[in-house]
């Protein structure tokens with residue numbers, strides 16, 4: 001680590017310490033729940049840690065260059081503090097949001113998913129995949145170009161027409177997106193929207209992307225349809241699942257959003273899960289055993 005990096009690091013540490021001192025007690029308690037990172041004297045930031053909460057927090061405080069220098073030594077204590085401050089530091093939130101929106105502007109045809117999520121799915125998807133999507137958008141044509149079959153459920157008529165246009169522009173079948181009713185609202189699992197899943201036989205589905213309405217019902221309906229090794233992806237997972245992330249409205253340390261989401265966590269407990277976050281929006285990617 002060179003002298004300039006050290007000077008920069010200590011300046012940031014002073015800023016972080018000062019910010020922590022000014023956080024009101026209640027927010028501090030909430031912040032303490034956000035992280036379970038124990039303070040450690042010094043730790044080497046490895047590639048795997050770089051994907052974990054603490055090193056991402058360092059990245060957010062230090063700026064992008066910290067990711068590039070993740071093999072250098074950073075004080076882990078600063079990392080754990082940074083997680084706490086970062087969650088409640090509006091400028092950091094603004095920067096993360098700006099970065100996420102900038103990425104979307106640069107990739108107008110990509111799904112509304114974090115850069116990390118898009119990269120993971122780019123690696124995971126196979127051209128033999130059969131895909132069901134709940135909540136259509138630019139993702140529909142993006143997935144459609146990468147899988148052998150896609151069906152997408154949409155409830156909004158104007159959005160539906162827009163997505164049909166996008167599918168046509170990419171030479172994909174316009175009927176890959178279906179305009180479907182959300183009724184009866186008191187029994188979402190009976191709605192044509194959720195029941196689009198019945199177009200697939202049990203074990204036929206290899207990729208289900210949940211990014212629309214009735215998310216718990218969609219997940220429950222997709223589980224038996226997914227093949228072993230199939231992917232179940234939930235966008236904006238940070239708002240409903242307890243995971244150590246500092247994206248806005250994160251449930252970190254608070255438990256699942258409600259009993260329905262708690263039951264889904266239990267149902268998926270044996271599944272491997274990947275977590276994709278840009279610090280602004282998160283997606284959970286489960287792999288069926």
Ligand SMILES: C[S@@+](CC[C@H](N)C(=O)[O-])C[C@H]1O[C@@H](n2cnc3c(N)ncnc32)[C@H](O)[C@@H]1O
Nearest residue numbers: 111112113135136137138139155156159211212
């Ligand atoms: C988060 S969007 C789905 C995005 C899509 N899966 C993607 O990643 O590109 C979920 C739903 O929001 C609705 N939606 C989003 N933006 C909209 C807009 N500008 N006008 C109308 N509906 C919109 C649509 O009904 C859509 O199904």
